[in-house]
Structure formats: C-alpha cells, structure tokens
Amino acid sequence: MAAIVEEQKQITQILAHDILQKRVSHAYLFTGADQLQTTALGYWFCQALFCPHAHAGYPCLKCNNCRRIQKGDFPDVSVLQTSKQNLGIDEIRDFKLTLGQTGLENNHRVFLIKGAEKLTLAAENSLLKLLEEPEGDLTIILLAASRSSLLPTVLSRVQIINLPASSDQDLLQRLQQQGYARPDIDLIQKVHLEDQVITDLSANQFSKIKTQVQSWFHLLLDNPLQAFVAVAASILPIIENRSQQEIFWNLLEWYFSQNLSEQTGSTSALMKSRQLGEQFLHAQKLWSANVSFENSLEQLALAADSISKGS
Incomplete structure (x- = not known):
C-alpha cells in the first residue's frame, strides 16, 4: 500500500487532508484505467479512516487494523465484488441489509464496491436511495474504470476522484502483455479508450467489438435495414x-x-454524411438518457434508412 502514495501523491494527499480536517464525504467514486491502482487507493483510504496511529491523515500500514483491512478481515469494512458480468439489485439489497448493524469495532462503517461499472440499472437505482439518504456513520466507496459507466444521478451524489492514466509507454507495455495487437493499441489511443479497455476488456473481446463496429458502420452506410437486423443478431x-x-x-x-x-x-x-452524423449523436444522447442500447442503435439504423431513401 505504500506504493500507492508514491504513485498517486496528489490524490492521497487530498484524501489525507480531508481526514485530518474531518471533511470526509459520505460517498466517493475512484476511477482509473489501472484497476490495481484504484483498488489499492480504495483499501489505502479505508486504512486511513480506521488507523489508530494515523499521522497527518496517512495510515501507518503496520497496525492490526491496517493489516486486517488489507487482508479483508476487518468487520467494519464491507467489500462487494463479483466475478459475474453484472452486479444486480439482489447483491445491493443484501448489502443494504447489513445497515441495521452498528459498527462492530467502530461507530464508522465503510462499504467498498469494486467494479461499480458492472452495476445494473436497477442496482444503481437501489444504491441511489442509499446515496441520497445515508444511514448512520457510513462512507461508500465505488471503484470503476470510468465515470461514464454510471448514471448521472449517481455521479451527482459522490465525490469523483480520477486517477491519472499511466504514461503512453507504460500503457503500450501493459496492453502488449495482455495480448493486444499493435494496430488495436494504436486505435485505443486514437479513440482515447485507455481508461476502459485495461480493466473491462480482454484483447479478444476488444477485437470482437472493433470488428463488429466496423461491420455495422458499413452496413449503416450501405444497407441500413440489415444494420437494424444486426443489432439483435450480431x-x-x-x-x-x-x-x-x-x-x-x-x-x-x-x-x-x-x-x-x-x-x-x-x-x-x-x-x-453530416445528416447521418447528426443522427448518430441523437442516438448516442438517447442511450446516455437511459434508452436501451438496443433501441438506440435500432433507431439510428432506421434514421440511416430514411436518409438513404432521401426522406
């Protein structure tokens, strides 16, 4: 955990200062492309909150509390994570049931949700109620690859801290180690997807999505109705x-x-091309406003068909 202080000096300094000044928010969102760093920061912050020997807001990392938090064996820090594709409402409900319990060793409690980008819409709405009306002395920490994967209403209730991305050379090396081809890495950098692909996609998954985007884009231009069918099929x-x-x-x-x-x-x-681009932006805004991904793409395909027919 000492490494995170060296790697993210400014962020750990801000969090330590908030603890020292007793200005800890009730909810945080830590985002960044490096999942290991966001996780390390989340645990470091928990240690800082509960360390009895903290100095200037920094945890000692050696005491019983710090060691137990690091091992996941501290009862007042509850961690929610899943190896499944999604974090559903049932997991959030089970999580919230423990709110009736007071802190077992302290008055303060922390809920740490890893992979918050996996939260379903229903799960986010359930979590939103807790964010709007916190119960007791509770701090919620969300860890996610990107803030854009969460609802705007959730974002408005949390303090967002973005961990700066690694250098281009570090990114190149890390993606190559994960099996990404150099052309795909170049595309990732051009489209600025660094904050998402490292934690959310394998090289094979990215390649599949890239290929499907290319194919579907050409269908939009040449055969929009086939693009409509391809949404559900492909x-x-x-x-x-x-x-x-x-x-x-x-x-x-x-x-x-x-x-x-x-x-x-x-x-x-x-x-x-301009008309089609405008329809793309409209469809993207629909999706951002929580119209389903499927419906947003299908509406774009229908709009492309109208443009191709000159109607």
Missing part, C-alpha cells in the same frame, strides 16, 4: 455491460468522424 451477443456499450459508441463515433473528414466527393454525399 451486436448484443458480444456486448456484456454498459461499459462495453460505451466503448462501442466511442469506436462508432471515431468511424463517423473519419468518414466525414474523408469526404471529397459530391455535395450530396457530404450532406448525407
């Missing part, structure tokens, strides 16, 4: 959660941008 089976939906949108946006910048033909072709 896209939904490979997209596992909202974070991956966001990656799909970001890649699609990049292809739209490239297509528009490469237009050198007739005025009508340029106009068609």
